[in-house]
Structures are given as C-alpha cells and as structure tokens.
Amino acid sequence: MEKFISHTGTAIPLRRSNVDTDQIIPAVYLKRVKKSGFEDGLFAAWRNDPEFVLNQPQYKSATVLVAGADFGTGSSREHAVWALQNYGFKAVISSRFADIFRSNSQKGGLLTVVLPQVSVERIWDAIETDSTTPVTVDLEAKNVRAGGEIYPFEIDDYTRWRLMEGLDDIGLTLKNIDSVTAFEGHRPSYKPKTLPVRS
Amino acid sequence: MSKTLAEKIWSDHIVRSAPGEPDLIYIDLHLIHEVTSPQAFDGLRLAGRQVRRTDLTIATEDHNTPTLNIDLPIADPVSKLQVDTLRQNCAEFGVRLHSLGDAEQGIVHVVGPQLGLTQPGMTIVCGDSHTSTHGAFGALAFGIGTSEVEHVLATQTLPLVRPKTMAINVDGVLPDGVTAKDIILAIIAKIGTGGGQGYVLEYRGSAIKALSMEGRMTICNMSIEAGARAGLIAPDETTFEYMKNKPHAPQGADWDAAIEYWSTLKSDEDAKFDTEIFLSAEELAPFVTWGTNPAQGLPLNASVPNPAEITDVEERGAAERALTYMGLEAGLPLKSIKVDTIFLGSCTNGRIEDLRAAAEVVQGKKKADSVRMLVVPGSARVRLQAEQEGLDKIFLDFGAEWRNAGCSMCLGMNPDQLAVGERSASTSNRNFEGRQGKGGRTHLVSPLVAAATAIRGTLSSPADL
Numbered sequence: 001m002e003k004f005i006s007h008t009g010t011a012i013p014l015r016r017s018n019v020d021t022d023q024i025i026p027a028v029y030l031k032r033v034k035k036s037g038f039e040d041g042l043f044a045a046w047r048n049d050p051e052f053v054l055n056q057p058q059y060k061s062a063t064v065l066v067a068g069a070d071f072g073t074g075s076s077r078e079h080a081v082w083a084l085q086n087y088g089f090k091a092v093i094s095s096r097f098a099d100i101f102r103s104n105s106q107k108g109g110l111l112t113v114v115l116p117q118v119s120v121e122r123i124w125d126a127i128e129t130d131s132t133t134p135v136t137v138d139l140e141a142k143n144v145r146a147g148g149e150i151y152p153f154e155i156d157d158y159t160r161w162r163l164m165e166g167l168d169d170i171g172l173t174l175k176n177i178d179s180v181t182a183f184e185g186h187r188p189s190y191k192p193k194t195l196p197v198r199s
Numbered sequence: 200m201s202k203t204l205a206e207k208i209w210s211d212h213i214v215r216s217a218p219g220e221p222d223l224i225y226i227d228l229h230l231i232h233e234v235t236s237p238q239a240f241d242g243l244r245l246a247g248r249q250v251r252r253t254d255l256t257i258a259t260e261d262h263n264t265p266t267l268n269i270d271l272p273i274a275d276p277v278s279k280l281q282v283d284t285l286r287q288n289c290a291e292f293g294v295r296l297h298s299l300g301d302a303e304q305g306i307v308h309v310v311g312p313q314l315g316l317t318q319p320g321m322t323i324v325c326g327d328s329h330t331s332t333h334g335a336f337g338a339l340a341f342g343i344g345t346s347e348v349e350h351v352l353a354t355q356t357l358p359l360v361r362p363k364t365m366a367i368n369v370d371g372v373l374p375d376g377v378t379a380k381d382i383i384l385a386i387i388a389k390i391g392t393g394g395g396q397g398y399v400l401e402y403r404g405s406a407i408k409a410l411s412m413e414g415r416m417t418i419c420n421m422s423i424e425a426g427a428r429a430g431l432i433a434p435d436e437t438t439f440e441y442m443k444n445k446p447h448a449p450q451g452a453d454w455d456a457a458i459e460y461w462s463t464l465k466s467d468e469d470a471k472f473d474t475e476i477f478l479s480a481e482e483l484a485p486f487v488t489w490g491t492n493p494a495q496g497l498p499l500n501a502s503v504p505n506p507a508e509i510t511d512v513e514e515r516g517a518a519e520r521a522l523t524y525m526g527l528e529a530g531l532p533l534k535s536i537k538v539d540t541i542f543l544g545s546c547t548n549g550r551i552e553d554l555r556a557a558a559e560v561v562q563g564k565k566k567a568d569s570v571r572m573l574v575v576p577g578s579a580r581v582r583l584q585a586e587q588e589g590l591d592k593i594f595l596d597f598g599a600e601w602r603n604a605g606c607s608m609c610l611g612m613n614p615d616q617l618a619v620g621e622r623s624a625s626t627s628n629r630n631f632e633g634r635q636g637k638g639g640r641t642h643l644v645s646p647l648v649a650a651a652t653a654i655r656g657t658l659s660s661p662a663d664l
Contacts, residue, residue: 016520017513018392018492022631027612031263031277033237033284045633068513070393073426073492074629075610076328077235078344096393099428100328104344156360158220169346170246173223173354176215180251180356183214183225188460190453191227192316194295195254198446199303 001109003166004139007090009063011135011146012053013124019067020074021101025083027075038083058131066123066135067094072101081108091137093144095120106159107169111137113144119151139164201467203364204433205399208339208464212322214356221358227321227338229351230307231258231294233285234612235326239349240288250292252355257316258289258296261306262612266575266602269299278613292352305578305604308332308546312416313580315445319434319461324351329546329628331422335415336442337434337464339399342423362399362428363473366466370404371480376660378556379414380548380626380645382406383421384486385478388496395427398474401466402432406480412441413552420547421628424493433465485660487533488630488643490521495630497533499648499660505529524632525640526620533658536642540623541572541599541653542635543646545609548626549577551584553646558590560650560661561597567656572599573615575607599653611636624652 029041046052053059065084071094072080081104084092091111105112115123126133126147136145139160144151162169173180202210215223229252236258243249250256263278273279282299289296297303303310308329311317317333323340324330326348333340347357369382387394400422407415415432422430439458442448449457466472484498495518497504506518506529522529527536543549543557554576566572574594576582582604585591591601608615609627617623617639626649630641642658651659 015516017517020492020629020631022610022629022634026633026637027262027610028637030234030612031275031281033281034241035238045637070396070426073392074328074423074631076326076342076344078238078326078346081344096396098393098426099396100342100344100423104346107344107346169358170248170350170353173350173356173358176223177354179215179223180225180354184355187225188456190449190457190460191321192318192447192449193254194228194257194316194447197295 001166001168004109004111004163006136006138006140007063008134008136009090010061010132011064011066011123011127012059012062013127014053014065014067015124017068018070018073021072021077021080022074024072024080025077030077030079035082036086038079039086042083042087063088063090064135064137065089065092066120066127067092069094069096069117071097073098076100078104078108081105081110085110093120093123106163109163109166111139111163113137113153115144115151115153122149201470203466203470203472204337204401204431204464205339205362205364208320208322209361211320221360223356224322224359226324226351226355226357227255228311228316228323229256230311230323230325230330231256232261232307232325232327233281234262235345236288236348237281237284238345239352240292242349243292243352248353250294250352253293255355256294256352258285258294259304259307259310260285260299262606262610264299264605265614266605266607269603302579302583305580306546306549306606308420309549309577309581312336313445313578315442315447318442318457319438320464324357328423329420331428331430332416332420332546334419334422334429334431335412336438337431337461339429339431341428363397365395365398365400365474365476366472367400367402367476367478368404369402369406369478369480371406373406373480373483376485376647376662377483378645378647379410379417381483381486383418384488384493384496384643385483387421387425387493389478390425390476392424392492392494393426395422395425398427400425400427400430402430407432408435411552412437413550416550417547421493424628434461485645485648487648487658489525489527489533490518491524491630491632492517493628493630493643495521496643499533499658501533503527503529503531503533534663536658537569537656538622538624538642538652538658539570540617540621541570541649542608542623542625542627543572543649544575544577544607545627546577547628548646549575549581551581553626554581554585554590557646557650558593560647561653562593564597564654566598566653569656570653572653573602573608574599575602576604579604608635610634624649624658
C-alpha cells in the first residue's frame with residue numbers, strides 16, 4: 001500500500017447525501033476479477049447526465065471528493081474504493097461515512113476524512129466559487145486546508161500510523177500468528193467445521 | 200461486570216488486545232461468494248500464502264448465477280469468468296464450494312443457517328453486507344470488504360475496533376398482516392440509514408421473541424440498511440429447536456455443551472447499552488418504501504410525502520431527487536401506485552416461511568394481467584422443500600414464474616433485472632437507484648404485501664383483498 005502523509009490537489013463538490021455504493025459503482029461493473037479498471041463504472045448512472053459534477057470540465061483533474069453525509073452506505077463492495085482510486089481520487093471528505101466503506105478505504109489507502117457538515121459546506125462554497133482552489137488533506141497534521149482556512153479532523157492513532165507507513169494489515173497480524181495458534185488450541189469442540197462435509 | 204450479548208461474544212473471541220491497537224478477533228466461520236473473493240485469492244497467491252482454516256470456510260455461487268436454464272453454461276461471459284474463477288480458486292486452495300446445480304447451492308446467507316453452520320455465539324464474516332442475517336442466531340456476524348476477506352483467509356482473524364451497542368426494544372403483539380419485514384422497515388425509517396453507524400444492534404422485546412428464526416433473519420438482515428454492520432437476537436428455545444438435526448449442528452456430548460454455552464448468550468439484566476430505542480408492536484402496520492433509500496418508507500395507508508414539508512435541507516433535497524427518480528407525485532396515496540413486477544426472494548425474504556406466507560395469500564387466485572411475478576427460492580434446498588409442499592404449483596397456477604435459487608432480482612448482476620422505468624414491489628433489501636437494474640424503480644415490501652400486490656396490480660396488503 002502506498003504511504004499517505006499529505007496530499008494537495010483540487011476538489012470536486014458532490015452535493016448529495018446517502019451516496020450508496022450501488023451509485024459509486026453499479027453491480028454490473030463488479031464482475032472483473034482484478035483490482036484495476038473500475039474507473040469506467042464510477043458513478044456510472046449519474047455520469048450519463050452531462051450536468052453531473054464529474055462531467056464538468058473545471059473538475060476533471062480533481063483528486064479530492066467532497067461529499068454529503070452518509071457516503072458509502074449499502075453493499076460492502078470494496079470495488080467502490082478501487083473505482084474512486086482508479087479514477088484518481090486520493091481522499092474523500094464527508095460528515096459521515098458508512099462503517100464498511102470507511103473500513104475498506106482505510107485498507108486500501110484511500111483517506112476518508114470526517115469533518116462537520118458546516119465545514120463540508122464551506123469547502124463546497126470555496127471549490128464552487130473557484131474550482132482551482134487547492135485543497136490539502138494532511139494526515140500528519142490531522143487537518144484539511146482549503147481557501148485560507150484550516151479544518152482539523154480526528155483519526156485514531158493506529159490507523160493514522162498504518163496509513164502513514166503504508167503497512168499492510170495481514171503482515172502486521174502474521175507477526176502475532178503465535179497468539180492465533182494459541183487461541184485455536186482452546187476453541188470448544190462443539191464449534192462447527194465445514195469439513196468434512198455432513199449432510 | 201455486566202455485559203451485553205455483543206460484548207460477551209466479542210470477549211470470547213479476542214486473540215490479542217493491546218493498548219492503542221484494534222483487538223484481534225478470531226473468526227469462526229468465513230462465507231465466500233464469487234463477487235468479493237477473486238482479488239482476495241489473488242492476493243494470497245501473490246504473497247505465497249495459504250487459506251489458514253479451510254475447515255472454517257465455505258463458498259457458494261449466488262450473485263451472478265441465472266435462475267433459468269441453470270444446466271446451460273452462464274451466458275454472460277464476464278459473469279461466467281467470475282464464477283469460473285471462484286471454482287478454480289476453491290479447487291486450488293481446498294475450499295468447500297456449492298456450485299450452481301448442487302442441492303446446497305443458494306444465497307450464502309440462506310445456505311449457512313440451513314446447513315447448521317450458523318450457530319449462536321459465533322463470529323461470522325462474509326464479503327457481503329447482508330452477513331448481518333446470521334445475527335438472528337445470536338452470532339456476531341458482519342459484512343467485510345475484499346481486503347478483509349484476504350485477511351481472514353490468511354489468518355482466520357480480523358483487527359477490529361470494538362463497536363458500540365444499541366438496544367432496539369419491540370414490545371407487544373403484532374397486528375394481523377404485520378411481519379418481521381414491516382418491523383425492520385419501520386425501525387430504519389425511525390433511526391435513518393446512518394442511525395446504526397458504529398453500533399451493533401440488539402433486537403429485543405416480546406415481539407422479537409415471538410418471531411420464528413426466518414422472521415429474525417429478515418430483521419437482522421437489514422441491520423445494514425440502518426447503518427449497522429451487525430444486528431443480534433439472543434438465542435432461545437426457538438433457536439435451539441431450529442438447530443436440531445441440521446447437518447452441522449453439534450452432536451451428542453457436544454450438543455449438551457453447546458446448549459449450556461448458548462444459554463448464557465443474553466445481555467445481562469443490568470447491562471448498559473450506549474443507546475436504546477423503543478417501538479410498540481401494536482402501532483406497526485404493513486410498510487412500504489416510496490424513495491431511493493431504505494429509510495424513505497411509510498405505512499401502506501399513507502401517501503407519498505411532500506418534500507416541501509421536510510425541514511432538513513439535505514433530507515428535502517434527497518426526497519425531491521427520490522420522487523423524480525421514482526416518477527411519483529407528492530400526495531399520491533401509496534396504495535394507488537401501480538407496479539409492473541413482483542419479486543419474491545432474496546436473503547431478506549427468500550426462505551421457506553416467506554414462500555409459504557405468500558402462497559397462502561395467492562392460493563386459488565390469479566395474478567393481475569398487468570404484472571409479472573418472479574418467485575425465487577433463497578436456496579436449492581428451499582426450492583426442493585417448497586416443491587415437496589406443493590408451493591410451486593400454487594405459484595404457477597397463480598401465474599407466477601417459479602425460478603431456481605440465487606440473488607436474482609435483488610441486484611442488477613444477473614439476467615433478472617428491471618428495465619428502465621419498470622416499477623417493482625420487491626421483498627429484497629435495497630431500493631437504491633438502479634439497484635434492480637438501470638433505471639428500475641423499487642418499492643420494498645413484505646412477502647404478504649408482495650402477494651397482495653400481485654393480485655391487485657397496485658401496492659396492497661392482504662387486508663385489501
């Protein structure tokens with residue numbers, strides 16, 4: 001996973017709440033068996049509308065998505081994170097994220113930043129007034145900087161450290177694999193097993 | 200110290216706990232399907248890793264599979280590749296797989312319980328948000344992303360932050376015609392799609408205790424639609440009775456030991472929940488969604504709401520967009536809405552009891568000429584059982600289509616889809632834009648409302664017949 005320390009880019013305002021993962025990437029695009037190439041499916045239905053914000057030329061090169069509340073609800077598909085990353089997004093800002101989407105984003109190194117709705121509104125205003133407004137998402141300093149303002153955000157120290165180091169969870173867990181083996185030694189015998197097959 | 204049910208299961212599965220780090224939680228059962236697993240198996244291969252516990256892992260094919268002509272190769276080449284990839288991965292890594300055509304194939308959340316692999320007190324995960332279904336047994340069960348699927352395959356654990364707990368108390372006796380589906384739709388409308396974020400929900404109270412296992416699964420299934428990764432119901436005699444004689448239920452001395460443990464799985468009387476909410480069963484009614492998120496629902500006797508009367512700006516905007524998408528006018532009585540397609544099935548309402556309930560309503564009747572109805576059992580086993588009970592004949596005589604098992608029209612991934620502008624009454628779980636096919640319009644309903652709607656052609660409950 002790529003390290004995330006700080007990112008500066010332009011941002012795109014997505015003034016919608018409850019953007020579910022079926023909107024981020026419809027099911028029909030989930031059939032690929034690799035992690036790349038999902039950018040075509042990103043907001044596929046909404047992109048048919050020429051007025052949709054992703055189709056507006058001034059936001060073409062944006063790398064930060066600023067969305068309404070409850071972003072990423074619904075299906076657990078990590079393809080939603082891959083689609084956003086494949087398209088070029090490095091960070092998403094919202095006042096609330098769905099739990100599974102947030103967890104998926106943190107596995108893949110897409111930074112999800114929670115800011116109060118009033119701050120989201122101010123960033124929307126800034127990037128709608130001037131689409132070239134640079135937006136900095138600084139994980140080291142734990143703040144977002146845009147339009148001359150600083151918006152601090154919270155993130156737990158463990159996740160922050162993992163993202164800043166670009167560490168992969170499996171590698172971290174395997175360092176403690178002895179404790180997994182020890183735990184397995186005490187599992188009760190009535191717990192079910194899928195093998196051998198019983199019918 | 201007194202604990203909630205969720206906290207008890209959590210403590211029993213901590214492999215490692217360190218200050219400032221997430222807990223490392225052991226996973227008792229990992230369910231796999233074709234959509235969210237290929238990249239995870241690929242990750243294992245690239246790192247030269249194995250599946251740590253093939254004996255705690257099981258796979259089935261459900262999302263991409265057709266429900267017609269299942270003896271032919273899958274027609275869509277991309278769907279076929281995904282299913283073939285699952286078959287190759289399961290063969291290569293030694294994972295038990297129930298393929299299309301197998302008697303145990305079906306929707307992953309229907310298959311686990313019917314095999315008896317879903318048991319009280321377990322931790323269960325799957326790369327599917329409706330894994331919350333298994334919480335009906337008093338298991339801590341939740342959906343995960345593909346990175347986590349890979350993590351569980353490699354280590355049989357997950358690093359997780361302990362969730363908060365919310366008690367949802369539903370007391371009283373449900374009025375006639377009101378079902379588990381109506382309870383959960385009412386709960387979601389009350390707390391919103393984000394209300395459960397960060398929580399495990401525990402459903403309690405006399406109305407919950409009176410439900411069958413199928414009804415409990417319907418409720419826990421849609422916890423995710425309220426934003427919660429998991430929902431739970433404490434196991435009781437109903438649960439134990441359901442477990443008996445299931446293929447993978449404990450046997451002999453193991454059964455006795457299991458019952459002893461399962462009987463401890465309830466929240467202590469003085470346990471503190473972070474949040475608690477209350478609903479009265481008597482006040483509930485058949486419920487239906489009018490919008491494009493599952494919280495946009497109302498009792499069937501109500502009318503389409505007027506966005507102008509919604510004070511919250513975000514909610515008003517969402518309601519306006521939803522009505523435009525759904526092609527509905529404010530003030531229209533919900534019961535006057537004509538539908539084109541009835542979908543009876545899914546991991547929410549595709550179990551035998553759901554089929555029985557709908558069959559009872561449509562028996563001896565004919566469907567409205569203006570509608571088509573798809574009846575899709577949740578698993579091949581449910582289909583066989585329904586056929587033994589003659590339910591297939593009832594549905595066919597009624598004019599419905601009797602299909603093979605799978606996710607079918609719950610999501611637009613297989614051939615069963617709505618066309619642009621087509622309107623459904625669906626027993627599934629999501630009414631998102633395009634969920635059942637691009638441009639399709641979904642009203643979420645119970646199996647009883649689905650059946651009555653198929654008879655009248657407009658959104659209806661059996662009381663309207």
